[in-house]
Amino acid sequence: MEVYPSDFLSHLTPLLVVSGLETGNSEVDIANNEAYKRVVESHPLTAHGEQLASRQVPVVVTPLAADFKSRLAAKSRVVTHWEPESFRVNRREINYLLHIEFIDRKTFKLLPTKKVVYGSDTELPAGQAPKQEFVKKYNNGDLHSAISPHNPNSQLFPDGVLSVDWIQKYLYLVPATLVSVHELGKSIAVDEDLVRVLNELKIQAQERGIKLLVVLLVEGEVTDAINDRIYNIRRSTGLAARTGLFVLPEKSQEVERETLAETICQLAYAQSQEFATTISKILRRKRGQNNILSTSEVGKLTIPPLPNVGWELRYNFKLAAMAEYRQELEVALTLYETAYDSTLELFETLSLTGQSSQPELTVQEREDEGTDKPAADRDTTPDNGTKTGISAHSSERWCQGRMLLDIIAFKIVNLCLLTEQPNVAYKKFCIHLESVATLIEKRGLSTERFSYINWRAHQFERLAEMVSWTGNSAIPKDQSMAKLSTHNEDLGGSVLRLPRSGYLFLQAYDLIKQLNEGELARDEDPYFSGDFDYNQSCLELLKQALADLEDTTGTRSTGLVYSRLADLYAKAKDYKTGLGYYKKAVAIYRKDQWPQLLIPLLEGIVLCAEEVNSVDGVAARLELMALTDSSTDTTNEKTVDIFGENTDPQPVFQLGRRQEIRMFDAGFVFESSSCYTGIGVNAQITISPLFKSPDSVTVSRLQVFVTGGGFDNNPITLIHDETLPNSQLFMLQSDKNSGETTKLKANLSFTKDVARVFQLHLVPKQLGDVEYARVLVDIKYPLFEVQQEIKQGTEDALIPVIQWAVENEPNKIAYRHIRTSPNSPPHGMQVHPRPSQVVTTSDAPSLASTGETLTVRVFVENQEDEPILLQVDGTASTDGGKAISLNWISRNSSQSEPVNNTEKSEEETSGEFHELAAASKSSQSLTLQVPNSAVNNISLELSVKYYLKSDTDKTTLIKDGALVSIPVTKPFRVNFDVAPRPHPVPWDNVFVPVL
Numbered sequence: 001m002e003v004y005p006s007d008f009l010s011h012l013t014p015l016l017v018v019s020g021l022e023t024g025n026s027e028v029d030i031a032n033n034e035a036y037k038r039v040v041e042s043h044p045l046t047a048h049g050e051q052l053a054s055r056q057v058p059v060v061v062t063p064l065a066a067d068f069k070s071r072l073a074a075k076s077r078v079v080t081h082w083e084p085e086s087f088r089v090n091r092r093e094i095n096y097l098l099h100i101e102f103i104d105r106k107t108f109k110l111l112p113t114k115k116v117v118y119g120s121d122t123e124l125p126a127g128q129a130p131k132q133e134f135v136k137k138y139n140n141g142d143l144h145s146a147i148s149p150h151n152p153n154s155q156l157f158p159d160g161v162l163s164v165d166w167i168q169k170y171l172y173l174v175p176a177t178l179v180s181v182h183e184l185g186k187s188i189a190v191d192e193d194l195v196r197v198l199n200e201l202k203i204q205a206q207e208r209g210i211k212l213l214v215v216l217l218v219e220g221e222v223t224d225a226i227n228d229r230i231y232n233i234r235r236s237t238g239l240a241a242r243t244g245l246f247v248l249p250e251k252s253q254e255v256e257r258e259t260l261a262e263t264i265c266q267l268a269y270a271q272s273q274e275f276a277t278t279i280s281k282i283l284r285r286k287r288g289q290n291n292i293l294s295t296s297e298v299g300k301l302t303i304p305p306l307p308n309v310g311w312e313l314r315y316n317f318k319l320a321a322m323a324e325y326r327q328e329l330e331v332a333l334t335l336y337e338t339a340y341d342s343t344l345e346l347f348e349t350l351s352l353t354g355q356s357s358q359p360e361l362t363v364q365e366r367e368d369e370g371t372d373k374p375a376a377d378r379d380t381t382p383d384n385g386t387k388t389g390i391s392a393h394s395s396e397r398w399c400q401g402r403m404l405l406d407i408i409a410f411k412i413v414n415l416c417l418l419t420e421q422p423n424v425a426y427k428k429f430c431i432h433l434e435s436v437a438t439l440i441e442k443r444g445l446s447t448e449r450f451s452y453i454n455w456r457a458h459q460f461e462r463l464a465e466m467v468s469w470t471g472n473s474a475i476p477k478d479q480s481m482a483k484l485s486t487h488n489e490d491l492g493g494s495v496l497r498l499p500r501s502g503y504l505f506l507q508a509y510d511l512i513k514q515l516n517e518g519e520l521a522r523d524e525d526p527y528f529s530g531d532f533d534y535n536q537s538c539l540e541l542l543k544q545a546l547a548d549l550e551d552t553t554g555t556r557s558t559g560l561v562y563s564r565l566a567d568l569y570a571k572a573k574d575y576k577t578g579l580g581y582y583k584k585a586v587a588i589y590r591k592d593q594w595p596q597l598l599i600p601l602l603e604g605i606v607l608c609a610e611e612v613n614s615v616d617g618v619a620a621r622l623e624l625m626a627l628t629d630s631s632t633d634t635t636n637e638k639t640v641d642i643f644g645e646n647t648d649p650q651p652v653f654q655l656g657r658r659q660e661i662r663m664f665d666a667g668f669v670f671e672s673s674s675c676y677t678g679i680g681v682n683a684q685i686t687i688s689p690l691f692k693s694p695d696s697v698t699v700s701r702l703q704v705f706v707t708g709g710g711f712d713n714n715p716i717t718l719i720h721d722e723t724l725p726n727s728q729l730f731m732l733q734s735d736k737n738s739g740e741t742t743k744l745k746a747n748l749s750f751t752k753d754v755a756r757v758f759q760l761h762l763v764p765k766q767l768g769d770v771e772y773a774r775v776l777v778d779i780k781y782p783l784f785e786v787q788q789e790i791k792q793g794t795e796d797a798l799i800p801v802i803q804w805a806v807e808n809e810p811n812k813i814a815y816r817h818i819r820t821s822p823n824s825p826p827h828g829m830q831v832h833p834r835p836s837q838v839v840t841t842s843d844a845p846s847l848a849s850t851g852e853t854l855t856v857r858v859f860v861e862n863q864e865d866e867p868i869l870l871q872v873d874g875t876a877s878t879d880g881g882k883a884i885s886l887n888w889i890s891r892n893s894s895q896s897e898p899v900n901n902t903e904k905s906e907e908e909t910s911g912e913f914h915e916l917a918a919a920s921k922s923s924q925s926l927t928l929q930v931p932n933s934a935v936n937n938i939s940l941e942l943s944v945k946y947y948l949k950s951d952t953d954k955t956t957l958i959k960d961g962a963l964v965s966i967p968v969t970k971p972f973r974v975n976f977d978v979a980p981r982p983h984p985v986p987w988d989n990v991f992v993p994v995l
Helices: 027-042 063-074 085-090 164-173 188-207 224-237 254-287 295-299 308-325 329-346 363-371 392-418 422-442 450-469 501-518 534-549 556-571 575-592 595-612 616-627 637-641 794-798
Strands: 015-019 099-103 115-118 134-137 177-183 211-218 245-249 652-656 664-670 674-676 681-689 696-707 716-720 729-731 743-746 749-751 756-762 768-780 785-790 801-809 812-820 828-832 838-842 853-862 868-878 886-889 896-899 914-916 921-929 937-948 958-969
Touching: 015 164, 015 254, 027 164, 063 099, 063 177, 063 211, 063 254, 085 329, 164 308, 177 188, 177 254, 188 211, 188 224, 211 224, 211 254, 224 245, 245 254, 254 308, 308 329, 308 392, 329 392, 329 422, 392 422, 392 450, 422 450, 450 501, 450 534, 501 534, 501 556, 534 556, 556 575, 556 595, 575 595, 575 616, 595 616, 616 785, 664 768, 664 785, 664 801, 681 696, 681 749, 681 768, 681 801, 716 756, 729 801, 838 937, 838 958, 853 868, 853 937, 868 886, 868 921
Parallel strands: 015 099, 015 177, 177 211, 211 245, 652 785, 674 828, 716 743, 729 756
Antiparallel strands: 115 134, 664 681, 681 756, 696 716, 696 749, 696 768, 768 785, 768 828, 801 812, 838 853, 853 921, 868 914, 868 937, 886 896, 886 921, 937 958
């Protein structure tokens, strides 16, 4: 909906023109030149422009020139609507703010200036004194500028106020400073031509109030001869060393080159201040003059000329623009407000009918005035009985005035944002909305018609763009939503705050949506009355709103944008993109658990998913069942069709852990916190329906996954059997024929709001922790089968008391407390080794002798309720730790079977298992040889292992055993003792001499 000329809204930045350097070397240069060329080729002032005096001088193409250009280009600012550096230069935080254009001196034209013409256009005779009467004319003979309302060739003639041509004049065509770059040749012979060119260029600049800066690039070092040449050039041109003519040697240092570029920019900015001040003085002088055409000139016109209030507006706007050009933001803000008031006054003179806005009252109108009829109800039919139509010229001027009013309002808002007054900016914007509404109503037009609503939408869009330019400076990202109000009672309140750009884009979207859906009547207002692509405009607005709101956390506003985008894409039949946005919106609104918001979004998911064959439609349909009552189910017919009759094989959709669907909730508890392997424990799983529609749902299969205890790869599966009772507490029975204990049958029909408990008996076969993991629920539909995963919540682990369901009365259950859970969760237990139910004894002797061969019988008594598969083994060792070989005598054979326990693993030494009936006793014999060495004791360790015969998979191994200690003695013992005896006669001491 771009209707305003872009340059009208651009921030006025001083222009610095540089000639003599290459242009178009980079992509940025090419883009800038293209934008510049578009203005030059279409601008009315360039048709009779004057070429530069230096147009014949060749461009400087040297590495030094390229370096100098790059330094200037780095200091240039691009013409844009938002210029945050203007606030810094206004506060003297930076030294300058410039837009630098590198122009081609061969094609660039200086704008024409007025020249004094005495008496007539002919030259005066020699020696004749000029006449006192004179006029100022342009070189094409016009008395007025090509963009003046007084010029018959202007598009503003005779009653136009202002066009974008005047803004473009100072943005691109009239520089405050002209920098001309030249190469100082090696020969002194070229200096004369250089001086001539510079003097002519200086005259051209002075005629237009432009400051000329000349830069001479010198190859090699600067010698005394070159210094003399430079001195003569300065003296001949009058260009001062520090403010007019600069020298840049090839051998210059880095700091010298940077200093020169910085100096030129500072001089150019200072000149721009003086340049704009001079223009402002001229504007103030013209504003006080009488700009109305003479009576004779007016008599030649068919359209009334621009009134005084129009000229007042024209000069007020130009004065504000020059203050903006000087970066005096507060002054510019005040002047723009004055121009805004002048624009409102101008509308008192504008008429949509091509007549004066205050014509002489007819008899009927005088009667209407006397009866105080509203303006909208008055009869505006002329005497001839025909309605007064809207002329093309009146429509054009009306639109130009409305556009200028909007542009000035946006300038005011922009300056408030630049000066860090966001709330004031929004207040000014609201005042603008109210002012235009009042203006519309005074003209007898309606604010409920197409043109006004379209215009209002564009105002919010433009304000949103301006707020988005500020980044985080105007509104922090973490700021909450401001009150979005434009009513009269709020304009003076302190609660009126500038909203985020995302909310402003949404406001514009709502208005465009109203245009698209409301079929609003058209009125006589031609401003913003044209049609456009509503869906495309809505799409762009929503994307811009999303770009701002997505930076914050997922809020309802973000969800609203997602849902609106999804609706647009679905309407455009881009179902894949629409499905993605529907899912994002549902993810946000699901947090609030607000069915009224979720239901239409879920229906949209079902619709889009069906078109792209996505499983998300199945999930959404299930969630709709969980949210909607049968009486309020608003699902459309196309959605219901996917649940129609079909006999083809159903595909299975895996939904995984999609807790947002919430068809069922599951709870799982064990009756005990611990058990033994091979000994069963009761467990209960509670399935609570969460769906609201339909009244009942039948689950085809329910799988309970338990980790540990040997259940990891063997889920407990419940198969639906409608012949079984549908009781609240159902005791699951194993299939005796198949012997399977993990495939059970139950009636899996669930009624809305009625929880059911299934009790089963689990027999863990491995040690460790057994925990409930999840439940898979399979629901069959005519066209497909859905498999959803339900995981018990972690909050269940905090329940201190475990409740166990018991049948209180037929088909009614109650709960009793069975245990507390301080350390273990209610849905987990520990599995310990199963205690042995056999008794192991032996007839080992109470004493053995060294070298003796012992025969020991081992007795095992089976106290289990069923036969067992038994294995008996053992080891023997001395008290010194030396192993003793055992020879087992088979029950069925008298042959001995040696077993080396130290060299075989447990599986290898277990021998063969033999069956032992219940309540029976078996015996096995073994022999061992007592060592002949010194042994005091022999330890005989008996090991008994067995499986229950019913344990066909041999998963639970039960162990038992006994330890027998046999003392060892020797039959003979010999004792002897050795002790020293002293000699009866003492010996002489041979070490002491006899005296």
